[in-house]
Amino acid sequence: xxxxxxxxxxxxxxxxxxxxxxxxxxxxxxxxxxxxxxxxxxxxxxxxxxxxxxxxxxxxxxxxxxxxxxxxxxxxxxxxxxxxxxxxxxxxxxxxxxxxxxxxxxxxxxxxxxx
Amino acid sequence: xxxxxxxxxxxxxxxxxxxxxxxxxxxxxxxxxxxxxxxxxxxxxxxxxxxxxxxxxxxxxxxxxxxxxxxxxxxxxxxxxxxxxxxxxxxxxxxxxxxxxxxxxxxxxxxxx
Numbered sequence: 001x002x003x004x005x006x007x008x009x010x011x012x013x014x015x016x017x018x019x020x021x022x023x024x025x026x027x028x029x030x031x032x033x034x035x036x037x038x039x040x041x042x043x044x045x046x047x048x049x050x051x052x053x054x055x056x057x058x059x060x061x062x063x064x065x066x067x068x069x070x071x072x073x074x075x076x077x078x079x080x081x082x083x084x085x086x087x088x089x090x091x092x093x094x095x096x097x098x099x100x101x102x103x104x105x106x107x108x109x110x111x112x113x114x115x
Numbered sequence: 116x117x118x119x120x121x122x123x124x125x126x127x128x129x130x131x132x133x134x135x136x137x138x139x140x141x142x143x144x145x146x147x148x149x150x151x152x153x154x155x156x157x158x159x160x161x162x163x164x165x166x167x168x169x170x171x172x173x174x175x176x177x178x179x180x181x182x183x184x185x186x187x188x189x190x191x192x193x194x195x196x197x198x199x200x201x202x203x204x205x206x207x208x209x210x211x212x213x214x215x216x217x218x219x220x221x222x223x224x225x226x227x228x
Contacts, residue, residue, distance in 0.1 A: 033216075040123070040220065041220050041221075042119075042203050042205070042218030042219050042220050042221055043159065043203075043216075044218075045215050045217070056215065089158075091158055091159070101146070101147040101164060101166055101207065102147060102207045102214060102216065103149065103161060104149075104161070104216060105161060106159050106161075107158060108157070108158050109157075109158045
């Protein structure tokens, strides 16, 4: 399978715990994006990497959220001290960076439930 | 004003009919536009993108773009029950000094057998 993969697919945690999600992009893609999607809404941009550099971070993203892409391949998204409002689907997408049109391909997502 | 607007639906069409899904966007400088299909509980799947005014056809799908009116649409011909899903319009917009995809809230399509 050469698509975007994410792990875990589901995560249930208690309020106040830390969680970490992983994303493996399509192998030749140098751009990687994280989005959050809640019920009835479209994906909302969180952050963006080109290779290992984090180039953009949404102003909506609190300090409890951090993302890394240490070697320009896979990425991790960590949420510290989770809150019930963090419950959502966390989506990762990648794009090649060669096309000017920025078509992005999504992974299956990680569904987070904070109790 | 939302940057990308879609009617939430549901849009209900009979099997075999043409489904027409519409999207408007706020940024006149946007250059590329995308339609994603999302089944319930699944992630978005890219089905088409368009960057020139006019029509772009791919099988049963036709994307239409009118930059002057800031309007994008998706036509699905010969609709099938398996087309029942939420269709997300996304626009590549310049915000905060970089381009990013801005999504609408999606239109739910129901194709009745």
